[in-house]
Amino acid sequence: MRQRTVLVVDDDESIVELMRDFLANDGFQVITARHAEEAMARFQADGAQCILLDIMMPGQDGFELCRRIRAISGVPILFLSARDDDLHKIRGLGIGGDDYIVKTASPSEIVARVKAALRRAEAPPAYAAPRxxxxxxxxxxxxxxxxxxxxxxxxxxxxxxxxxxxxxxxxxxxxxxxxxxxxxxxxxxxxxxxxxxxxxxxxxxxxxxxxxxxxxxxxxxxxxxxxxxx
Missing domain, CATH: 1.10.10.10 (Winged helix-like DNA-binding domain superfamily/Winged helix DNA-binding domain)
Structure with a gap:
């Protein structure tokens, strides 16, 4: 099975290291960024099959970064946020996010949701015949x-x-x-x-x-x- 890459974007070093360890232990290659501009540069240079994206970061926030990525790619984007209110969830999903995960979730649950997003994105079409x-x-x-x-x-x-x-x-x-x-x-x-x-x-x-x-x-x-x- 080919190794898939996850881009983790968060200005909290402890979150980045925790997710890097759990994702790497599950066979993922992990690349990281601390802010939106670095994340965009890493994504364009290295590519990724999935993005874990914080919302509140220095400079451009995760919502705006999601919009920029959605303009060029349909890669699964999972927001990983400390905010648990419906307004943020609705906004994140409304601009193209595939999932919204609160940071109180366990690392194993987050990895499971990354896998679920990848399965959906990589699923073959249900029908081959033209219809x-x-x-x-x-x-x-x-x-x-x-x-x-x-x-x-x-x-x-x-x-x-x-x-x-x-x-x-x-x-x-x-x-x-x-x-x-x-x-x-x-x-x-x-x-x-x-x-x-x-x-x-x-x-x-x-x-x-x-x-x-x-x-x-x-x-x-x-x-x-x-x-x-x-």
Whole structure:
């Protein structure tokens, strides 16, 4: 198995050393940075298959660094923060983070969540044969993973695409929060995590995200895809 690289970005030396030890003991190559500019330089020079990213750092914070990385790469980004409030979680997931971990989590849990993010990112497509899901103004090409809205390509993150695909392959069926968490977060997370990703998906595919035509709420339970296949 090829060795995968994790970039750990934190200005706290003790956190960096702790995560370096635990990740290295699990077979990962670890590169580190203490602030955003160093992290960007390391990522561009050395690459990484996953990033553990602190939020509060000197200079540019982790949110802004996430935005910069998302502009050039879909690599999994896991925020590792001392803040446990929903506002920070929602913001982190809303700008493209794949997970949000509070620093009180055990190092073994953090490593497990890194592995889960990598498994999702590296999973092969479920179907090899070309398939097109056509819902009128919204179309999904399952071979190329392209999504078109009114004929224009929509830029989705890998997780946004996978969520949309699961929903659209089961039109009219309720997909629960628990099913989505189990499928895409391996059961780790909460309803806020799912809601943020759904909100971001709606902003990209719906004419009016506040009055969704495709991804409908089933209050307190989950979501239902209401597009009519052609």
């Amino acid at each position: 097109l899901l056509d819902f009128g103004r919204l179309q999904l090409d399952l071979a190329s993973r392209d999504v078109l809205a009114d004929g224009a390509r929509v830029s989705l993150t890998p997780k946004e695409y996978d969520i949309l695909r699961l929903l659209s392959e089961h039109p009219g069926q309720v997909i629960t929060y628990e099913q989505l968490l189990g499928q895409f977060w391996e059961g780790i997370g909460d309803k806020h995590t799912v809601r943020v990703h759904i909100a971001r998906l709606r902003e990209k595919i719906e004419l009016d995200p506040d009055q969704p035509r495709y991804v409908a709420n089933v209050w307190g339970i989950g979501y239902r895809f209401e597009g009519k296949p052609r």
